Amino acid sequence: FSQKYKQKKLFFGLTKENSDSLDVYASDRKKGDLEDLFFTLHVADQQSPVHLQVPGLHNISNGLAAAAIAHAAGVDIAVIARGLSTFAPTDRRMEVLDGPGGSRIVNDTYNANPASLDVALDVLSYCRAHRYLALGDMAELGEQSIEFHAQAGRQARDKGVHRLYAVGELSRHAADAFGDKGRHFSGQDQLISQLREDLNDKAVLLVKGSRSSHMERVVDALAEQSQEQSQEVHA
Known part of the structure; x- marks a missing residue:
């Protein structure tokens, strides 16, 4: 690919350990x-600290891609670093919220x-907390829908999720594969009631599901309870 195009190229990556x-x-x-997430951004021969306020190493990769594009457009590294540090995710995309009882909710319900x-x-596996997953159906997966949902249950278990809460007929297979x-x-x-308990x-609760699953309703109910609890404390 790099040999096909003769224009100047910029290369980016998480670490320089394996590539000069x-x-x-x-x-x-x-x-x-x-x-x-805190890291030092390197652009050409310059560097600047970045405080990225969205979870996940994949978002560092996304940030580096954006930094490379901005650098190619002539933007100063200080401006790039400031832009990355002030970036906020769009609604329902790895959005971190307060939940009931002092819990944290990762709202990733935009799609699945x-x-x-x-x-x-x-992202959830990095948390040193009780890791919970609330999973709605993942739509449009074709003939392998059941197996993909069962695989999701096994993945969640293998990545250290302590409890899986499933809602939807396909997600039933995730709960079964997850185990006890x-x-x-x-x-x-019923799901919301159990999570409140x-x-x-x-x-830390990750909430995930396709748009058709409307899992944002679960997040909204839990976030509303958290706000009510906070108001009671400050009353």
Whole structure:
């Protein structure tokens, strides 16, 4: 690919350890809170600290891609670093919220497929908390829908999720594959009720599902309860 086009090329990557050809890369990666990632941005022969306020190493990669494009357009590295540090995710895309009982919620309900779920589970696996997954159906997966959902349950278990809460007929297979701590609910009201009982300040809940699953309703109900609890404390 790089030989096909004769224009000047920029290469970016997470680390320069395995390649000396990178123009844009990150070093000194450190993890803070769930949504905090700290790293040093390297662009050509310059560097600048970045505090990325979205979770996941994949978002560092996304940030480096954006940095490479900005550098190619002539933007100063300080401006690039400031832009990355002030970036906020769009609604329902790895959005970190307060949940009931002091819990944290990762709202990734914009859409779901096996690949995006796998990345979101990686983010959850880094958390030193009780890791919970609330999963709605993943739509439009064709003839392999059942197997993809069963695979999701196994992946969640293997990546350290402590409990899986499933709602939707396809997600039933995820709960079954997850094992003893996997539970299927007949509807969102039942799921929300159980989560309100289970969530506490030691828990992080990832909520995921296709748009047709409307899992944002689960997030909204839990976030509303968190706000009510906060108002009671400050009353």
